[in-house]
Amino acid sequence: DAGIFAVIIDTTTDIANYEQLTFVLRYVNNSGSIEERLVALETAADGTGQGLFKKFCSITEKYNLNWRQNLCAQSYDGAASMQGIYSGLRTLIQKENPNAMYVWCFAHLLNLVVVDTCDCCEVTKHFFGEVQALVSFFRARKRTATFIECQQQLYPGDRTRRLKCFSDTRWTSHGRVITVLFERFGAILETLKRLVNDNDRVTSSGAKSLLKVITFEFILTMILNKNIFAITTPLSNYLQSKSIDFIQALNLVDASKAKLTSMRCDAEFELTVNEAKRFAEKHNMSELSFKEIRPRKKKRMPGENIYDEVSVSVCDRYRTNTYFKVLDQIISSINSRFSSAREILKDLSLLSPERLINMKKDNKSIPEDSFHNISNWLKDINGNDLKREYIMFSHSLRDLVSGLETPLLLHKPDSPDDAYDTDLSDNTNTDDENNTGLANPVNPETKITINTILHVLSNYNLMSAFPNLYLAYKALGTIPATSASAERTFSKVKLIKTRLRSTIDQNRLESLMLISCEKDIQINYNEVIDTFGLSSQVLKDALMFK
Known part of the structure; x- marks a missing residue:
């Protein structure tokens, strides 16, 4: 449903000395929230750029991911097999999809x-x-x-x-x-x-x-x-x-x-x-x-009058x-x-919340080719329509953000009993300076982020009114700044594949990793029972309704 997505890939060596490749997807869901999900954990026998590219193609084909059309960004660490400009994974991907921009993980850069x-x-x-x-x-x-x-x-x-x-x-x-x-x-x-x-x-x-x-x-x-x-x-x-x-x-x-x-x-x-x-x-x-x-x-020579020290x-x-x-x-x-990251920002600087807010204050016209690079990056965007939507949205952004947080109480309660009757007393801020009836009021000048703008467009159903702007911010939110999510899965690998489990099957390891890393995904137990029951006739007779 997200349409466009980014990939985060990293490798590590497990307890059995197998090279494990973790494949993470980053995307924006329908509610405007940024998600990073572990998709696959597979062994990578060939650690070269070509070998990693073959593994990348097999995973995307397995999960029906159209990366040649929908992949907009990729983020890895600084390994030569990942970011090599001649035969690295990012180069091989960009040969078939030039719009898949590469971001060197910010956390690794800071390191x-x-x-x-x-x-x-x-x-x-x-x-x-x-x-x-x-x-x-x-x-x-x-x-x-x-x-x-x-x-x-x-x-x-x-x-x-x-x-x-x-x-x-x-x-x-x-x-x-x-x-x-x-x-x-x-x-x-x-x-x-x-x-x-x-x-x-x-x-x-x-x-x-x-x-x-x-x-x-x-x-x-x-x-x-x-x-x-x-x-x-x-x-x-x-x-x-x-x-x-x-x-x-x-x-x-x-x-x-x-x-x-x-x-x-x-x-x-x-x-x-x-x-x-x-x-x-x-x-x-x-x-x-x-x-x-x-x-x-230094010793002065005879006739020397100048002190050099x-x-x-x-x-x-x-x-x-x-x-x-x-x-x-x-x-x-x-x-x-971070110079390469700033080069990327040059093409996307107009989409920053600060520029969007200042657009209304200054009320200046923007250049004709302002969104030329963005429209080349995202083929579904019309540059002229994006410019028009950008100007229109900038005039209503502050009001929309202020309305994201609705008041919990329109009137301050006269007594603690009245506050208790509202069933919202647990969420009400009791500090005198913050007791304004608003739950975490948003300051439009300082707290607007890309995530905030995506929530505004999603919560108010403005995707149809600003289709080009929504797609631009969706792509901007999809760009990963770090590959830390891939490294976090390695901690789970060490917890699951221990010395006593060093011979665990790869399919079982991947299944346990998905269960451990994506705990917030709700599982339909009826579907689990049906799938398990269909694995044999004995289980089908015992578990399935006749």
Whole structure:
């Protein structure tokens, strides 16, 4: 019923060393909601682009999916077999369907941005190496027990935390480790001081070495990375949402980049240094500031009167070579990594909610070829009709969005009993500032998304009045910004195909995966009984009505 759809494909290796290919469809249903559904899970013996393309064709043929006509977008990770420009899966698909635009998963792109940032300079590279050494040191059972004991003494009543290993594929795990390091820094110091006097020489020497690397520069780098991950980690979580649309995802990336850009100034650096000084003083560190190092001076030759050496303090050197360099790297990496996504947005920018709202405010005429690329992408769209519908819809959008949420109560109840009689008391907001009789009122200026516009067109049955506009927004909502849904199925594979189930049949594995991943789909039990009863004559006589 959706007409157009997008595909999300990814592969993983299961417990039996079989390459499993997960096939997810993204589409907009009749009510205007964005759906992502697992369709198939099959083995992929051939991991090349050609082999994946053959598997793609077999799955689409099996489920009667006309991808040559209705596939509008595709999203994968950065593997060469997926996105290769010569023989990758996306290239082979685009040879037969040029309108199937390719989107590199935003979550994977952000992961690569973090990788670029962590290794951009010597200080951060050494910092994460030292943190990794600290995590590995605490993995021993005896050392972990001492760490937990110190936490219980220094932070009574708080939940004990553990330093987990870095993940090579999800670099946002670095942020979680830094958060634990920051929040339990006192317990870590106390644990290392106790283990210095341990009878085991490996433990004693390791603890002594780790205490030496915990300097003021280490603390300042920890706080810098904590502030950066406080921006990138929520962004990574948002980008993995099923219902997020392409424009909304790119707006979130731009908002995070703006926050990182605001950190790149001398005032923010001073705030970070002062925070590091307070943190060091709180934990009774011996170093409360940068350790001044006497600069080496070049010998002046006879007759030389000019001093070439520039005296730069350790703090200024850190600000230039580390603080600004890290922020410059992450900002430039975001610009370069997401450049292909911005190229896609150029053709779709007029459909953004902000442009649609400003259309009514400015009341400017739009160029004749504004929707030329969209009409080429979607053959069923008439560019002139889309332009006319776009202008007409922009004048009524705010009123339509405001009417999406109807009042629960037209009049404020005089007593609690009156409110109870309405059978809506559980949903009524009891806060004084929000007690306006509206359930989650919508602000047309800030909360309009592609999903909101699709709901407006669907709930008011405006598809026939704005057929071209509805199809354009339907296609825009179908474009996936991330392939996280495919990766989420891999977690289910690990839960279902365990070591004791390593020889499970592929058809049974796929059936169990569909049941586990798509729990919200209602099953008709009568049809299940009928299908099961028709599998043999004995079951038919026992289960079927005569």
